[in-house]
Amino acid sequence: MSPVNSVFFINATIDNIVHPDYFYVSGFAGIPHTKYYYVFLCFVYALTVLGNTFVMFVIYSDHCLHSPKYIAVFNLALSDICGSTALVPQLIDTIFFKSHLIxxxxxxxxxxxxxxxxxMQSFTLTLLSYDRCVAICFPLRYNEIVTKKSMLVITTVLWVIGAVAILIAxxxxxxxxxxxxxxxxxxFCDHGTVARLACNDNTPSTVMDWxxxxxILWLPALFITGTYICITRAxxxxxxxxxxxxxxxxxxxxxxxxxVFYFPLCLCFALGSAMPPNATIINMSLGTVLPPMLNPIIYSLKTDEFRESIKKLYRRKNIRINVSNK
Structure with missing residues (x-):
């Protein structure tokens, strides 16, 4: 047994199934200059939280943005913050504080x-493509088809579907x-990586891994491709x-x-073992931490409606300050 594995104390459970007290997460071991990459990840995480929190605040504060489209944008910002928080702090703890045991x-x-x-990030991008498809292909019926109630119902259903699917895995x-x-x-505790460590029949987990x-990728990417074919025709x-x-x-x-979201992840899954392990880890990490940081910049700040809402909130704040000074 290797020195790394010798630190683990195995607990036996019923039906001869044994679970380790701890796993050892190797992180970016063997990849050169990783300290600079960790600093980069910290910077990305800070921008992700600040940017997406700002987007959620503006959408919440301006009633003009309480539309189906911006319900989806709010949902994307929320899932971006939650996703980055579930991933990056644990990674930072693993590397900077040498807490490789989990x-x-x-x-x-x-x-x-x-x-x-x-x-949820993938589902929400798919939902936004549906919104754009209806807006361009059926502009006169957009308000009838895409309503606030329907958008709230769809997003709720997607949250539940995602939770149930992952819980089963x-x-x-x-x-x-x-x-x-x-x-x-x-x-991080990747499902496929952990499942391959098992020494008993892992067929159900392998099926879930496929x-x-x-x-997450292929069905949403196919749906988005279909919507843009319809948009192009329109x-x-x-x-x-x-x-x-x-x-x-x-x-x-x-x-x-x-x-930005699909290309790195699809590349990893498409190439599989043909891609070097270190390249896969770097590619996967960039594919999971960069899109949440870029979403507020690309999708929100470049939108005229959103910029107008920021100006409106700024003017409202100045009026309040002037009134309070008087």
């Missing part, structure tokens, strides 16, 4: 929340027996080039976010 229960908890919020993890290595060669990329029917350009402008921010 208990079995804490590992499953970390796994649940990280994947739940990644699900976590429950399957409790049926696995770990009697060999307890070293997680990743920067199912989650389909739910734009080609618009005679005036200026109107066509104006309609397309409303989609550019969303397209950038979709590319």
């Amino acid at each position: 208990s079995f229960q804490a590992c499953l908890t970390n796994m649940f929340f990280v994947f739940w919020f990644i699900h 976590v429950i399957f993890m409790t049926t696995l027996s770990f009697c060999k290595s307890t070293v997680i060669n990743n920067y 199912t989650h990329p389909i739910m 734009l080609l029917k618009i005679a005036a080039a200026s109107e066509r350009f104006k309609a397309m402008q409303t989609c550019t921010s969303h397209l950038i976010l979709v590319s």
Whole structure:
């Protein structure tokens, strides 16, 4: 047994299933200049929390933004903050404070929340593509089809679906027996990485490991592709080039976010073992921490409605200050 594994005390449970007291999360071991990368992650996390909190505050404060589209944007900001908080602080604790050990229960908890919020980020980007598709393809019926009530119902259902799917995967993890290595060669408690450490039949977890990329990446990416095919067809029917350009402008921010979120993750899953392990870890980490930071900048601050709301709130604050001074 390796020196790393010798620090673990294995607890036997019923039905001959053994769970380790702790897993060892290797983090970015073996990757050069990682200290600079950790500082970068801290900086990204701080911007993520500040930017998305600001977006949520503006949407909440301005009743003009209480529309179906901005309900989805608010939901994206919320899932971005939660997802980054589930991932980055644990990573910082692992690296800066050398807390590579994580208990079995804490590992499953970390796994649940990280994947739940990644699900929600993906689902919300899909929801925003649906919103843009209806707005461009059926402009006269948009207010009838996409209402605040329907958007709230859809987002609630998506939160529940994501939670149930991940909870099932976590429950399957409790049926696995770990009697060999307890070293997680990743920067968090990744479902697939942990499942491959099991020494008993891990077929249900393997199936879930194949199912989650389909739910998180491939089906949403396919749906988004379909919506933009419909959008492109609708734009080609618009005679005036200026109107066509104006309609397309409303989609550019969303397209950038979709590319930033899906491309790194799809690349990792598509290449699989063909990609070097260190490259996979770096690519996955960038794919999970950068989009939440960029979302407020790309999607919100570049939108005319959102900028007008910021100006309105600023003017309202100045009026209050002037009144209080008098």
